Structure formats: C-alpha cells, structure tokens
Amino acid sequence: MIFIAVGNTRTLLAQSNDGLHFQSISAATALHPAHILQQWEQLRPHAEEETFALGGVVPEALQTWRELLPETRLREPDLAVFNQRVPNAYVPGEALGFDRRCCLLAAAQDYPAQSSIIIDMGTAITIDLFADGRFQGGRILPGITMSLHALFLGTALLPDMDLPVPAAALGNSTGAAIQSGVFHLFADALQGAITHFQQMYPDAQVLLTGGDAALWQAQVPNSQHVPDLLLRGFYGWLQA
Known part of the structure; x- marks a missing residue:
C-alpha cells in the first residue's frame, strides 16, 4: 500500500x-x-x-x-475508527485535522499508558495533549515561515527573510531584531505550553515532529524527535 x-x-x-x-x-x-x-x-x-x-x-x-x-x-481513513481509538470532545469532530489525528493515533498506539505532548512543527504549529487514554485538547499557532512572511506583507519596510535557529537574544539590525523576536516568540510559546500541560500531567513526554522539528529539538528540552509520527499513525489507522 x-x-x-x-x-x-x-x-x-x-x-x-x-x-x-x-x-x-x-x-x-x-x-x-x-x-x-x-x-x-x-x-x-x-x-x-x-x-x-x-x-x-x-x-x-x-x-x-x-x-x-x-x-x-x-x-481513506474512517473517522469512526479514530474516535474509537482516541476518544475526544473536539467540536465539530470532523474539524480535527488529518495530520493531528495521525499523530495522536501514533502516540496512543506507541505509548498507550504514557501522557504525550505532541508538537507538530509544520505550516502551522500544533501542540496537542494525549493523556488518560484520550485527546485532551491542544493549541494551534501560525507556523514560523507564515509568521515571518506576515511581517513582510503587513508592513512597508520590514524585509522578508529566513529564521536561524537559534537566533540572538537581541537584534541590532531590523532583520536581526525580526529574527530574534520571532525565534523567542516561538521558543517561549512552546516552552509555555509544555510547562502548562505538564502541570496537569507531570508524566507527559514531549514528541516533536513536522518539517521544522529537527531544527528545534535542541530548543525544546527533553523532547524526542519522531520524524515519521504522522506516517506511523496513518499506517495504524488503516489496520484492522
């Protein structure tokens, strides 16, 4: 297949x-x-x-x-199968994205007794919590490239650029200040979500996946980089 x-x-x-x-x-x-x-x-x-x-x-x-x-x-995957394997209260149920479903399924099948914080660093960044055998909810952030490009499109003088990881704590040019601001915005957002979720579930591990995950693993302490998490969940979704 x-x-x-x-x-x-x-x-x-x-x-x-x-x-x-x-x-x-x-x-x-x-x-x-x-x-x-x-x-x-x-x-x-x-x-x-x-x-x-x-x-x-x-x-x-x-x-x-x-x-x-x-x-x-x-x-094509059956939503009823997902809901059976990963109970959830998402509203409306069909609005939960395919990629998030696959990653949740992978966490559920690979770590059924372990709480997991799943961070998918893609076009958008999702931070989801699997705990007590169910999807507890999550957060969605704009992706890094999207955020940089929004600054470029929404202003007259700010440049379009890539983001070095890590970026300096302080920028002494407009470009460096943008890079510092965007980098630390996301670093703080990720760590803040992890801290918040682990206050609720202290045993929660952090699984990092998605296109930018390898660059960011060093910025997310005690995280595991699982590049094929989505594919593992997709594969498992279609098994009888």
Whole structure:
C-alpha cells in the first residue's frame, strides 16, 4: 500500500512493511498529483494492483488525487475508527485535522499508558495533549515561515527573510531584531505550553515532529524527535 498524506505545503508518499520504518518522498502539494506520483515511481515503481491510502488537509488537492487514482484501489481513513481509538470532545469532530489525528493515533498506539505532548512543527504549529487514554485538547499557532512572511506583507519596510535557529537574544539590525523576536516568540510559546500541560500531567513526554522539528529539538528540552509520527499513525489507522 502507498500512503499519500497531503499537507498544506508538502505531500508525503510512503510505503512500509511494519508501520515503523518508511520509505518516503516529499513533494510540493502545489504540484499536480500525476507529477508527484511520477517522482515516486522513479524511486519505487508500484505494482499494477497496488492500493493507495489517501488523507490530508487540502480538500482541492485531495479531490484531484481521487480523480487520478483508481477508485477500486483507493482507501481513506474512517473517522469512526479514530474516535474509537482516541476518544475526544473536539467540536465539530470532523474539524480535527488529518495530520493531528495521525499523530495522536501514533502516540496512543506507541505509548498507550504514557501522557504525550505532541508538537507538530509544520505550516502551522500544533501542540496537542494525549493523556488518560484520550485527546485532551491542544493549541494551534501560525507556523514560523507564515509568521515571518506576515511581517513582510503587513508592513512597508520590514524585509522578508529566513529564521536561524537559534537566533540572538537581541537584534541590532531590523532583520536581526525580526529574527530574534520571532525565534523567542516561538521558543517561549512552546516552552509555555509544555510547562502548562505538564502541570496537569507531570508524566507527559514531549514528541516533536513536522518539517521544522529537527531544527528545534535542541530548543525544546527533553523532547524526542519522531520524524515519521504522522506516517506511523496513518499506517495504524488503516489496520484492522
């Protein structure tokens, strides 16, 4: 089975024999699915009767994938299965994003007796709490690139730029001040959420995933970087 996870910025294609180790590629979601599938086939040509698992957070892109893939060989995750495995009080239930669901499922299946704070450093940053066998709730922040670009678009003179990790405590140019401000904004927000959640659940571990996770692990003390957390949850979601 080929797993297709459509994110806001990047789309993952992956295969696994055990749900723990994945062969995967990442491509821009803006690309047409046919081009993304061609990239995958260059890495690992799929069998003629291969099945596909499809999930994601971009409705238009998901619909294009559905039109491309054979309907008889396409599977999509069942929300009822998620709700059974990860009880929650999210309102409305269908609004909880696919990526958050997958990461919660992975935490539930890998650490069923352990509280977990799941930080997904993607286009948006999500901070979710799995504890007492259920999803307790979470926080959503704008992503780092989104925040930097918003300063550029919303002002006349501020430059567009990337963010070094870590950034200086103080900036002595406009660019350096932006980098310092954005870096410490997120560092403080992440640590503040962790502190708050661990006051409620002192045993909670911190799982860090998403595109910017590797850069930020050193800034999040005692965290585990789990790059395939979403894929592990997606794989488990479709198992009987």
